[in-house]
Amino acid sequence: MHNMASLLLFDPQNLRLDDLPAVRAAADSGVSVVPLFVMDDDTARPLGGAARWWLHHALADLAAQLTALGSRLILRRGATQDVVHALARDIGAESVFLTRAYDAPWADMQSALHSALGEDGIKVKRYAGPYLFEPEAIKTQEGKPYTVFSPFWKNCLSQPEPPRPGDAPDALRVPDSWPESNDLDDFELLPTTPDWAGGLRDSWTPTRAGGLARMQDFLDEAAAKYKDRRDRPDMDGTSRLSPYLRFGQIGIREVFWAGEDAIALDGGAEKGVRKFLAELGWREFSAHLLYHFPDMRTAPLRENFENFPWEKGPSPELEAWQKGRTGFPFVDAGLRQLWHTGWMHNRVRMVVASFLVKEMLWHWHDGEAWFWDTLVDADAATNAASWQWAAGCGADAAPYFRIFNPMTQGEKFDPKGDYVRQWVLELKDMPAKHIHTPWEAPEDVLKEAGVTLGDTYPKPILDRRDARERALAAFETVKAKPGRLTK
Ligand SMILES: Cc1cc2nc3c(=O)[nH]c(=O)nc-3n(C[C@H](O)[C@H](O)[C@H](O)COP(=O)(O)OP(=O)(O)OC[C@H]3O[C@@H](n4cnc5c(N)ncnc54)[C@H](O)[C@@H]3O)c2cc1C
Structure with a gap:
């Protein structure tokens, strides 16, 4: 007898079998289930490099979990709506199980899919997720x-x-025949030339x-x-x-x-x-x-920041920040930790973000984009909300004039300098007293630690007193016009 079929759609926010109501519903539906993941760079902003590396491994792992249940993960590439629609028709699916998305491009796609499949008599069943x-x-x-x-x-x-979380199902009913699938390697999610993922491999399972x-x-x-x-x-x-x-x-x-x-x-x-x-x-x-606020990635929540005179775009200064060569050790340690491991400690994320937007006066968009590309946890909601928070234009943000001092932050939260020593190898022999302010260290201390400022380790790229004055002057130009949050 011909098996009734359904599609179970996985997405990059929900790559597991346990505690996922859509998986449970598909398993309990009594019909055969085709698990599907669509590699989609069209519907929303493509994932950054570090997140793509992670996604590769998460998909391999999910496929292995499905295989252990006697099922499979079908991989396809393209715009999710088109791919799901075509495959649902091909396999004669009666329903598509998926997990609700909250980010506008994905949420809109799910609504459009619901309407389009509805016309073909295919039900889209949507469940709570992340x-x-x-x-x-x-x-x-x-x-x-x-x-x-x-x-x-x-x-x-x-x-x-x-x-309470539910368990993974014991089994998923398999279809009479499996549709074609891409190989995971076809997605080319891992870096090859060059392979920069060694630090990620060392840091994570x-x-x-x-x-x-x-x-x-x-x-x-x-x-x-x-x-x-x-x-x-x-x-x-x-x-x-x-x-x-x-x-x-x-x-x-x-x-x-x-x-x-x-x-x-x-x-x-x-x-x-x-x-x-x-x-x-x-x-x-x-x-x-x-x-x-679906435009939160680009539009400041406090609209009076719309015309703030931020610096923008590629430049040696931005690159010095990205590569952790600002001459401020705590800032540089954070950015190098990010580059090497795809992750940065939250306290340091706040400090490096404040440094970029409030001392370098760089647009938070450039910082957000760098984190998007380099973080393994890059998340549309948290990254945008946190950058807006750091820039003073977001929800619940500290006032603009409250600027983190990277030296005192370092002295307070990395009192012995071990964090800086771990990531800024040029400073590994600096004593704790001077590790966060090498430019104030006596000549003999620098010499003993093998540090020549401007040669082995950069001199500070800015004078913090000037920067603070510049920041406050720029802030004055922001007219206090009521924004969405400043009622
Ligand atoms: C400028 C900036 C950008 C950020 N971008 C991201 C991002 O893209 N993705 C991301 O997951 N986090 C982001 N964060 C938030 C935070 O830094 C990380 O979630 C945290 O460092 C992750 O480490 P953890 O898992 O050890 O956190 P823990 O302290 O163990 O916290 C547990 C979990 O709570 C959540 N969480 C913790 N802090 C925050 C926070 N401030 N905001 C929202 N969720 C939080 C995370 O899911 C985290 O895994 C950003 C913070 C800043 C200041």
Whole structure:
């Protein structure tokens, strides 16, 4: 007898079988299931280089999990709507199971797919995915979106608890015959000439098992101390789960409930774990903002920043920042950590971003684009929201004139200089006292450490006092016209 068929569409935010309602629904539907991933560089902004590297491994891992169930992952390339429509017709699908997208280009595509397939009598069934709360559920008393984090998260925590994660199905019914598939290598997601991914390979296990192990280690070892250590880039104090969450290799409900269970087991860990769970709240908040302000990647949330005289585009200065050659050790350490591992500690992300936009007066768009290309956790919502926050034009942003001082930030959060020593090898023999301010070090100290400023390590690319005055003068030109957030 001919098997009824369905498509199960995976996407780059939801690459797992556990805790994914669309997978569960497809498995329980009783019809045969064709799991599909579409490599789509057309519908929205293409992924950056580091994220493509991660995606390759996440897809290989997902395909292996499906094979273990006796199923397969079909790979195709093109615009998702066209590919899904054509394949659904070819296999005579009665339905397509997918996970809801919240970012406008993907969300619009899903609506268009729903209409187009509806005309052919094929149902699109959409399920909740990468967030704990649906954006419509969280609104202010006036029914508006939140633009300040604390009341947003308070509201989230007053909602019914997110459901416990569900397990992966034991089996997926297979079709009578499998449609054709690309090979993963056809997508050319890994860098070849040159192969710059060595640092990424050394730093990560980009599989679900790697993420689960990381989560367990974090909850066992670091979570209890998270509150005190989360700002210390010289310590292994945060979870480093961001790329696993970004690609949905671990579900957000899995992390949330693992945290709650850790508290139930060990009350002593509560403070640390609660703080950690609140960081997941920032992830929700960023998604909430992108959902309500779909142009957030390009348009400042505070519209009075629209004509701010930022510097823009490629230049030696921008390149010095990108490559970690600004002459400010804490900034350079962060940017080199990013280049080498595809990840940077949150405290340092804030400092390097502030340095670019408030001291170099560079447009946050250039910083956002660099992070998009180099972060393994590059995420449309969080990256844009965080850059806007750093530039002072975003939601809940610190006032523009509050500028992080990269030297005092370094002295406070990397007191012995170990983080700088790890990433800025030219300074590895500098004593702690001078490691964040080598230009103030006496000649003999520099000599002993083998440092010649302007030769072995750059002199500072700017004079911070001038920069601060320039920044404040530029800020004066921003007319205080009411923006979307400045009612
Ligand atoms: C300029 C700038 C750009 C950023 N771009 C991204 C990005 O593209 N993708 C991304 O995932 N994070 C981004 N962040 C947020 C944050 O730096 C990272 O999420 C965090 O460093 C990841 O490390 P972790 O997993 O060890 O975090 P943990 O401290 O262990 O936090 C747990 C999880 O909470 C979430 N989270 C933590 N901090 C934040 C935050 N400030 N905003 C939103 N979610 C958060 C992440 O999913 C993270 O994995 C950016 C921050 C800044 C200042």
